[in-house]
Amino acid sequence: MTEELLRINGLSTRFFTEQGQVNAVDNFDLRIDRGDVFGIVGESGSGKSVTARSIVDLIESPGEITDGEIWYNEPDLADAVREDRPEAVDGTFVDLRRISPERRRSLRGTSFSMIFQDPESSFNPSLTVGEQIAEAVEVQRRASANPRSTRARTRSEEYSLGSFVLSSFLPSKRYVTEASRERAIELLELVGIPDPVERADEHPHEYSGGMLQRAMIAQALAGEPDVLVADEPTTALDVTIQAQVLDLLDELQSETGMTILLITHNLGVIARMCDRVGVMYAGEIVERGTLEDVFDDHVHPYTEGLLGSIPDIEGEAGRLQPIDGNVPSLLDHEMGDRCHFADRCPNAMEDCLEHPPEYDAEGSNDHAVRCVLAAQEYDERRAIPDGYFDETRPAGDKHVDPEDADEGPTVDEPQRPLEEPGGESP
Ligand SMILES: Nc1ncnc2c1ncn2[C@@H]1O[C@H](COP(=O)(O)OP(=O)(O)OP(=O)(O)O)[C@@H](O)[C@H]1O
């Protein structure tokens, strides 16, 4: 029996910038079952990281979650919240958007943990790695000693997401207890760090990139989270280490039954790790389903395009260059109310000038597609004429890409060729 763990409805996150309103995540729906590994894949700028940060409540100004519900299935939390905020509870589900900020923060690390693309941002350079993991263990200990008390758990805001990003100031006291120190060493060992006793006393800069990535996973696991949100956890690593870290996540997942939301732009990683996948484009999930639905029975031409692409490691910044045309502008005044992929779509029809709803598609029950082709055949007579969008769209159709300061350079390592190389590379 599967049990739903997360149910996200209509989530929208905007950035209010000088250029205008950026619709980074738009009316986003998602369901994840307990113990599943759910992958989100999409080109750069499609809104993957903003989605992840929205779920763990890490959106900062000028960004804001403007709409939506994040229902989280956690009976104890539901009991604790029910009296004060009945509207935030539905059975054993709690809408995280409607609980107090203190309680929301108290879930960090123990219910939700996040690993970032860039491990440096998760560690305080002036404390040892062992100390910082031990702190995360302490938070978990306090939380489980007194699960109902918000106060016991709120201290987690300082460390849990393991995050130096969150707080530039971490307590400087040494390991809080011997027990948490031992647990920290155990965790370092678990993630495959050799000589964990010695390495625990080293500072982050003494670790290699791959080792620090592992340490960050250890830190994220210290709180024994229900849900691990992993944003490009291996992108910055070389291929061999990437494979090791993925194996490790896989192992830990099957041992602990933890639920993982895995974000990547590498379809090889999705194929290897995930049970279900959502393909993201312009702030929306445009196709979702089981691996089989998406890899073998996809309907959306964007999914097709992603699958047909091979990572272009020679390309600018080493990014995946799958499909002709630009990643869409997410500026509200440039987006229009059409299918956002229509201007790059080989099968765009007049019907695509209206924003498509999500259709059920053939395959598993979870297979859904935001494309009219799920409901009708492509009809050439209704095709949108070439050049149509060049004429109708404002000039300078580039998406704003300030590159979050905490995201390092992105390198796509080809996990496996998705198609025979050669042929169509430029
Ligand atoms: N702090 C910010 N201010 C303004 N716009 C932002 C900010 N952070 C993200 N955005 C915008 O939100 C959109 C989605 O960005 P996001 O980082 O989620 O993309 P992504 O799919 O994770 O891309 P990548 O694969 O490059 O990590 C982009 O248009 C980006 O420019």
Ligand code: NI
């Ligand atoms: Ni990202």
